[in-house]
Amino acid sequence: MGGCSVDLDMNFPEETSLDTMLKTSKHPCYSECAHEYARMHIPVAPKCNISCNYCNRKYDCLHESRPGVTSEVLTPQGAYKKYLLVKEKLPNLKVIGIAGPGDALANFEETKKAIELIRENDPEMTICISTNGLMLPEYAEELVQLGVRHVTITINTIDPKIGASIYKWVYYKGKILVGEEGAQVLLNNQLKGLTYLASKGVLCKVNIVMVKGLNDEHIPEVVDKVKECGAFMTNIMPLIPAEGSEFEDMPLVSNKELNELRDKCSLNLKQMYHCKQCRADAIGQLSQDISIEFRGSVSEPQEEKKSDNIGGSELLFAVASKTGRLIDQHFGHVEDFLVYKYTEQGIVLVDKRSIDKYCTGKECDDKDDKMSSIIDLLADCEAVLSMRIGYEPKKKLLERGIKSLELYDAIEDGIEHAVEKLNLKQIS
Template sequence: MDLSKHPCFSAKAKEVYRRVHLPVAPRCNIQCNFCNRKHDNLDENRPGVTGAVLKPSQAMIYLKYVLENVKNISVVGIIGPGDPFANPDETMETFRLVQKQYPEMILCTATCGFGIGPYIDELAEMNFGHVTVSVNAIDPEIGSKLYAFVRHGKRTLGPKPGFEVLLEKQLEAIARLKAKNITTKVNTVVVPGINDGHIEAIAQKMAELEVDILNCIPLHPNNESNFAHLKEPSDAFMEDIRKKAGQYLPQMTHCERCRADAVGLLGEKNSKKIMRKLQQCAEMPEIFDDERPYIAIASVDGRLINQHLGKAEELLIYGKKDNGGVYFIEARETPKPGGGKQRWEDLSDMLSDCRTLLVTGLGDTPRRILSQKKIDILELDGTIVEAAEAVFEGHSRNFMVQRDIKACNKKNPMAGMGCGF
């Protein structure tokens, strides 16, 4: 069990290592009585809220930006704003993309445990690092007071039968996660007057299942929830509960009740710059089933294709809208000159998600290296929008292709330049 780089599992790591949560999972299959489902919120620092919901392809654009602008990110997680496995397609697609593009990252998720079962084998194959399962009771009489309903397939179950199915799925999931050697944490929300006298029993049961760590979280009274009238337990009260639970399992004592879009150190608020980028990414058209969905463009002014690759300090990246138009994604800084062949190797890696490069010219070495990486190279004159739309739609670009005058008339290189030759 390596907890050294996961801030949620290690009090020491939280001072150094940062995490990013990708909010791709808005739906939930249970209704907790302490939860408010209104997840669109920029201010509150609690689970279940986010500034925007992303599709998997949008999440990858956002993740790239975060990793370039926030240091020491060690963990990429999905914790909502609903339940990740009430949104299994979005969750698993995002994890697959992250693992492929950033294999060094720790992958992490937090779930009620209800829907994770069918995906545990694949998570293990992905060398998935850490899973948190929320277990708030093991007694049906207590559990039925914590949940309004549970959706099981097409059925909506009431508090008691719903909880019984939920608990069965939770215990099964935890046992299978541990059998696959996946580090497992259990979160337990402490609700005064409901389950506060039950925490020790939960801890004992989780210890039997060989859970790695227990996180007792004080109730956060959420407006418009069924438990909005209850008060948050005091620090002294929580300290006593953790002491009792600590007889059975190691305790997490530094939880900050993270947002579904949290970025940075635990307890650190998202910057306005990060939040703007999150919302911008959520507005981008989704890109489906294409490993190379973008094109790269060398431009001096952001309007025309008018720059030689060797002089480009950055390349503009464009994607295709669902309606056939194009949209600007980002500017990527090119490798610095002076690296010889390695400069172009690095550039080809940087453009691994681009199908085409549009420039006014380039040398033989970058042409050869980029072509080997299956990046189509076009030397064009024209506007970015017109050329990009033509590339994406497969239309003719002959009217924009630059002509190699010297190649056309080696005897008279001035021919065709309007000089009368």
């Protein structure tokens, strides 16, 4: 693994500026010697545009520590307020990261706004983002303009056949792509974005989730390829089998197996050995997450979060659909809500959100806990559209300002009907 050196002898690419080198020496994820410095993840990006079989997108968990988990989702303004509190209490704060709980670039407007607010306060703060890379070709140039000099891209495979086993679906340009087709589109965009960023002097760390028996033997090929595209380092991480995910019963990777693979790949490219697989709201040094001390420190009423949509030109609707074409499912039977955005220009699918089914049999167990999770997941939606919905869930949704409608119709027609019935059209 090598020893710690506080100088700049880190084999930086030629394109790397001196400023980026200096900031990297104080970035705890990029330099093992930067362990005394703190970082803060701001959870402003709840939506995700791919579905990984190792992920369970219940991002409201208080007690788990893994990527994709947070105790709250903040608006850019709320994240800025929290940043000011953390900065005041942690003088060693050097890095602000945006790592979810979804994907930073699937929520680009929120990500961009949060970066701009923090940059106005502290132009020297290191800003980094984590992404699956699907939207990198679209936003890479703008990230460079925003002053982002550290980007982490998760690239688990360069073989679409393996990718088809890792990714359930990829949502790209209004279409849900599955199997090798989705994996190939994702891979093409990841490598294109990585190559562009590296050419602009951005230090790119590539995360690779090691799934035993699936991509473990393939990972050295991934490292070779991303090095060719300009990656600065790779971070091979063990699969954390999330309960409720497709991979929840996959075998665990031992530390011995993990480090043997890291050692092998380190002969070709710098490796990260000290990753803690942090939460999307982590705060503090890598060795000591103190985010719990700041939970609830910023008050953001639900009305404030939704103010941009109410009576405006963009509205989100959560749709219960078995077919993907019709509103044809009972609320209690939904496992994946389709989230559509309504604008004056049209209706587009923007997200797919997985939940614990509200009803699992003749009787619904743990209804209150499940309903609370569902409401948190749909908090940015104006209404839920389903074929049927019971009195209790309908009441609880309404208590949080989320309306519900029962109808059986084509999805787009149903959304148009909901906009008219609920009087949500913008008054000109």
